[in-house]
Amino acid sequence: MRRTAALLALAAASPLAAQSQLPPAEYANKQLADPAKEAEAAELMATLRCIVCQGQAISDSDAEMAGDMRALVRERIAAGESADQIRAWLIARYGDYVSYDPPMSTATAPLWIAPLALLLIGGAIAARSFRRRRR
Template identity: 65%
Template sequence: MRRLAAALLALSLTAQTQVPAALADTQLADPTREAEARALMETLRCVVCQGQSIADSDATMAGDMRALVRDRIRRGERPAAIRAWLIGRYGDYISYDPPLSPVTWPLWLAPIALLAIGAWLARGSFRRRR
């Protein structure tokens, strides 16, 4: 049992991405790549803070994610590929712009439904005043 636990721990540690922590708060040397990284970081939600992007969050997890984004962009990966990888790893929740799917339909339809209900209530209120 202990061997199994040790093996699983070793496997999980080797599966984690090793990214230099210095990249969390240090900009890339190439301004174009830094702009790409910054634009991507502003569209990704911090999984710890839940209300901030990884660009704005001070959480350690957000710093790790910033470092990961900068490292992958430094190595030449496209922002769309990095975004897809992060969504695959953390789910659609990490994106401030989730894709339209049966799971996210309520997110997209709720504002329209609320506007329709508000218009209907306002219409009824105006009719009573006449």
Template identity: 60%
Template sequence: MKRIAILAGLLFAGPILAQEEQSSAPYAYRQIDDPAKEAEAQSLMESLRCLQCQGQSIADSDAPIAGSMRSLVRERIAAGEEPEAIRAWLIERYGDYVSYAPQLTALTWPLFAAPAVLLLIAFLLLRRRFGSGSGEAR
């Protein structure tokens, strides 16, 4: 009889603990009632990186911090805040790494310019290599 009581306690402990975790982030696993606002929130959540998982968006991650961030996004969207304002606040709080859509800033512009510069150098080298030799072949 004692074993059955322990087994029953363990069986029901998981859902009780899960409810406690969800209570601190009410929108972690619950959608906004307004479908348009939920779509905005979902779009934003898919573009934000989970700080614990690092390879997943907060929409896909089951990490506790991702749940808290999902809840925060949904609460702010439901309150009428714009998605880009929420993104800016999260970047300010956690750094540029939190966003899959990096912003062009004084620190990041070389990262955006580097591919164009490398392509230009490759074009000039190929033009010099193959362009000068074509006139001498006649």
């Protein structure tokens, strides 16, 4: 019984141990002073996927990793890098998955081709069904 209670207590405490005790990066939740640069950063952050959350943009995520990515985007925008340069660097570092609009490559080709193929197959099935009904 004590062993079970100890294991349950350890399992319950595990998520707490995963949280970092470090303060967030400076620009994780702080906007840039220049409104034009902040707008450019916000536009880019809305198109980048949080590596941890796997479904949220870094602009919407509360994950520590998303905060680090927001800070990185803002720092690089403030330093004069373009959104395309920052996106290319993040894709080189984290892979195509980090972008909601992955570039066409052999790895992402099925993502681009599958919807078209399914649409064509659905159209062919519908046309065949309509022909059968007319007979």
